[in-house]
Amino acid sequence: MSARPARAARLVAAAVGRGMDVRRWRVVLRLQARQGWRRVRDAFVPILTASLAAGLAYLVSGSLLGHQLPLFAAVAAWVCLGFHPDRQLRRVAEMGAGVTLGVGLGEVFAILFGSGPVQIFGVLLLSALTARFLDRGQLFTTQAGVQSIVVVAMPAAMFTDGAVGRWSDALVGAALALLVTALLPGDVVRRPRRMGQAVLSELATMLGTLARGLRSGDPQLAADALAQGRGSQGGLDAWVTAVRSAREVVQVNPALRAERATIAELGRVSTLADRAMRNARVVCRRAVVAIEEDGPSPDIADQVETITVALNSLAAAIGSGDPPEHARATLVRVSGELVPVLHASEGWRKQTLVSLLRSLVVDSLQMTGMSRGQAMGQLPEGDSAPADG
Known part of the structure; x- marks a missing residue:
């Protein structure tokens, strides 16, 4: 194994928790502090x-x-x-x-x-x-x-x-x-909404870190993003549990019948968010190696930043219960830019990143209310999103 792939492998290993260095510990501790304050709140x-x-x-x-x-x-x-x-x-x-x-x-x-x-x-x-x-x-x-x-x-x-x-x-x-x-009955909708907003905000933060790494050509930032994604799993699991608990409550309480559709939709979105988070972690893993081997990629960084904006907008919509129209429009716009063959000159690693981003965008579009077929239809013809990672 050459020196650069070996270094990339070490960065990925550190980001997923095997022999983490001081830098990665700081990333994880900051994430844990944010989640801890949310739990306190x-x-x-x-x-x-x-x-x-x-x-x-x-x-x-x-x-x-x-x-x-x-x-x-x-x-x-x-x-x-x-x-x-x-x-x-x-x-x-x-x-x-x-x-x-x-x-x-x-x-x-x-x-x-x-x-x-x-x-x-x-x-x-x-x-x-x-x-x-x-x-x-x-x-x-x-x-x-x-x-x-x-x-x-x-x-x-x-x-x-x-x-x-x-x-x-x-x-x-x-x-x-x-x-x-x-x-003092609890609000069965407000808490799952707030938790969903936090999870999608963490996903957006993770992709924002990745975008900075792609723009500057710093594989450490891509590894930081991977560590953030790994650390966010607990919050995602808690959201899934909260939605499941809320579903049980609205099913047995006739007074909450009107909330059943909302809770069902939040359950669908939480499942898609879990898939999107896993796909995003795969993107970060591949980005570490791609940056090490092929250097910065400002154009892909622009696309990742656009996805970040869309996810922040989606997080706000989930938290407030508003229609995610802005998030959907932003994702539709960026989906048309995700064409792997346009990055052929940058090497196959960058093409793979774009292909993986297509899958992430499909998951995100589904979170805005689209079906999988509708979301896939937003991608440029002649290319298909890879299977979920």
Whole structure:
């Protein structure tokens, strides 16, 4: 292997996480910081409401029931609500039932048999089997087992609220969590839209970095773009999960029937975005070698920048729910410029890049609402997009 292909191979390996250098770590850490702040933003209100509910549950059990240490009221409220924005009434009820069942069985078991390793074994066996008999939910069984262990393992001297004190605390916390979920239902559309906007913005950022590398002839920038694409997969997976969760909610909630078409469309777009991201990573891999071997390519960089503009516009449209007319028009315009044979003088590597960009544009056009046939029809005749990478 010659020196330049070997260097390109090292850059690609570093970009996909094998022996990353300091430069690539900086790229990945900046990406992780952006995603981390998005997670904080998405979780702030759910955590705020769960924290308030836990404090209120502690107050209610302490003031109304007269319990001196209503620990399980706060625990049950937090466990049921958690930090997740997609709070489903059935899921919260399942968690609350599991907590109260586990605490109740633990109370009875501790009164009858005391505490110790044998008792831990016995109460977990009893609570888990009872939960499996009562409900098929995994969360129900898990919480029943965990809470029964906690109750039996904690010293009885810590609690002076009677035989069912901890159980009644758990019941208060679970009931309050259900009330919060019912009174403060989440927006099943807004969060998937916001996550989709973030994912497509990351894809646009990745292609913007690639365009700078193609324009300047810097393979390091192309490798940076590949690292960005690899680091964005977690956000994409989270978006797919959020859309799936929203689809489950609108299917069982008659009040959200009007949102079913929107959620179905977001599901279609998230699938296409995953395909586009994979194709974009293939483009970046090939670009590292193409730049190493054949130098800069300003004309291809122009086309990549146009795709970047279109994806930023599409991201904004997804986030707001507006028609992606500007994104579609921009993609249609650039699709007519993606003719591999026009780059024959630059070498077969650059022609391959253009062919791969055609596939990416087809995916992007489909995200604007076109069918695959309509999207393919925007490409110049005589050329066809390659299979999805």
